[in-house]
Amino acid sequence: MYRRRREFLKDSLLFTATSLGVGGGLLSLVKGRRSDQPSSEPPDASRLDFATGSTYDTREAKTPYRDVTSYNNFYEFGVDKDEPAARSRGFQSRPWTLAIDGEVSQAMTVDVDQLTRWFPLEERVYRMRCVEAWSMVIPWIGFPLGDLLKRVEPTSRARYVAFTTLYDPQRMPGQAAHVLDWPYVEGLRLDEAMHPLAILAVGLYGRWLPSQNGAPLRLVVPWKYGFKGIKSIVKIRLTAEQPPSTWSVAGPSEYGFYANVNPAVDHPRWSQGTERRIGELRRRPTLPFNGYADQVAGLYAGMDLRRFF
Amino acid sequence: MTAMKRRGRLPWLAPGVLVGSLAPAVAIVMRARSGGLGANPIAEALNELGLVALVLLIASLALTPLRTVFEWGWPIRIRRLVGLLAFFYAALHVSVYAGLDQAFDWRAIAADVSKRKFIFVGFAAFTLLIPLAVTSTNASVRRMGYVKWSRLHTLVYPAALLAVIHFVWRVKKDIREPMVYGLILGTLLLVRSHSPFAIDARTDQAVEWLSPRHCAPASRLTSRVFQIS
Numbered sequence: 061m062y063r064r065r066r067e068f069l070k071d072s073l074l075f076t077a078t079s080l081g082v083g084g085g086l087l088s089l090v091k092g093r094r095s096d097q098p099s100s101e102p103p104d105a106s107r108l109d110f111a112t113g114s115t116y117d118t119r120e121a122k123t124p125y126r127d128v129t130s131y132n133n134f135y136e137f138g139v140d141k142d143e144p145a146a147r148s149r150g151f152q153s154r155p156w157t158l159a160i161d162g163e164v165s166q167a168m169t170v171d172v173d174q175l176t177r178w179f180p181l182e183e184r185v186y187r188m189r190c191v192e193a194w195s196m197v198i199p200w201i202g203f204p205l206g207d208l209l210k211r212v213e214p215t216s217r218a219r220y221v222a223f224t225t226l227y228d229p230q231r232m233p234g235q236a237a238h239v240l241d242w243p244y245v246e247g248l249r250l251d252e253a254m255h256p257l258a259i260l261a262v263g264l265y266g267r268w269l270p271s272q273n274g275a276p277l278r279l280v281v282p283w284k285y286g287f288k289g290i291k292s293i294v295k296i297r298l299t300a301e302q303p304p305s306t307w308s309v310a311g312p313s314e315y316g317f318y319a320n321v322n323p324a325v326d327h328p329r330w331s332q333g334t335e336r337r338i339g340e341l342r343r344r345p346t347l348p349f350n351g352y353a354d355q356v357a358g359l360y361a362g363m364d365l366r367r368f369f
Numbered sequence: 370m371t372a373m374k375r376r377g378r379l380p381w382l383a384p385g386v387l388v389g390s391l392a393p394a395v396a397i398v399m400r401a402r403s404g405g406l407g408a409n410p411i412a413e414a415l416n417e418l419g420l421v422a423l424v425l426l427i428a429s430l431a432l433t434p435l436r437t438v439f440e441w442g443w444p445i446r447i448r449r450l451v452g453l454l455a456f457f458y459a460a461l462h463v464s465v466y467a468g469l470d471q472a473f474d475w476r477a478i479a480a481d482v483s484k485r486k487f488i489f490v491g492f493a494a495f496t497l498l499i500p501l502a503v504t505s506t507n508a509s510v511r512r513m514g515y516v517k518w519s520r521l522h523t524l525v526y527p528a529a530l531l532a533v534i535h536f537v538w539r540v541k542k543d544i545r546e547p548m549v550y551g552l553i554l555g556t557l558l559l560v561r562s563h564s565p566f567a568i569d570a571r572t573d574q575a576v577e578w579l580s581p582r583h584c585a586p587a588s589r590l591t592s593r594v595f596q597i598s
Contacts, residue, residue: 079388085389089420090421139542339408343472
């Protein structure tokens, strides 16, 4: 009896240890990377002054602040969706200067806070469609990119606008791994960049941009896939030739220079016909140019959008 | 029953592995209810279930080499259990994809499987696992004969390979994580190719796990193996 009780005790201990070991091991493999949840409310400090009620606003329900600031693709801070929020916490986005040069008459280096004094800020409630087939509705605060470009006076040779993200592996730990060719670069045709829908954003939900969303200055072009919205911009260069863009260099068969939202042109590995709006259960159909066809389809008249995807 | 025999039975091993392996499924259900799966809970559950399925599948493949390299007896006792757990998670993964992600839109699913290569290979991997799960019983081994049965069950290798490819093709760019599993699988295949089924047929231990006390004695099964081969 004594021996059997000891055996039973030993087996129970070994059973517990095995289940804890196996369970703990699997759980850490699956969610070892997950960090704590960010707050659900925007911080009260740093409220911005801006105009509301833009004619370009969508009336669709806004994606909650918590989701907008915790589910991010920003490989400079890690490739998982929750890493940018967790790993950008101490990121200093001031002081920050933006250099503008190339095919312009008024090349300049300007402090980001000067930009917000030059250009009145306005709210733009835009749909954001990620190339990974999910979407959000985000109230950005910013100013039209075209206003800045007019100020630097493009020359007659200027046909494209090239953007560059900060390269600083000390401050952007994701750049230590060669996942993409750093720094991240993006580009627009000049007429796309001058379109009033294209903005440079400095805030969202009424506050300054959180680091994980591209502080202090990022591009927002709502009719294109989200990866065109280059973050933490330090340089804008106007060029005569089409500039390279990071994802089209990384995967030329999967990501094009134009990257207009197009349900008729599938990603080679998944469908672009539907999307999941964050917070919704059912998929919804994806709209041509992300629902902005009336405003921007004219930019591409006569172009084969299957070829120039 | 002597202490030695009890030790040899390891009565805690399989239940411990079973309970531990169910932890990720329980955690996903709990986090789904509390909002802990984040902004895109369906994608998160899908990714986690798929990862656990792959980890368990590769773990089940590691058990045989563990025995042959270290001559341990215990890995073989949980091989079927771990394989079935891998199938369980793969089935949950497929169910979440078909039911929650695609809302049982069979046309969209058929288009996905036929047009997208990463979904096609994932679907192929799961399809290969179905006959293995169905024939995982002792009765199936007896009915089919061990040689035919084990030949069928080598399908687990292409299934695991396809599962790794499914993972590699699924990620947008950073293939470091899937490549870790690819490397482990490659190592296991290498070990396997240098110590093929000869070992299984040569020793009694090889088939011991197939014939627990309540089934045909190991010796009878073994002799049957040799008759056939």
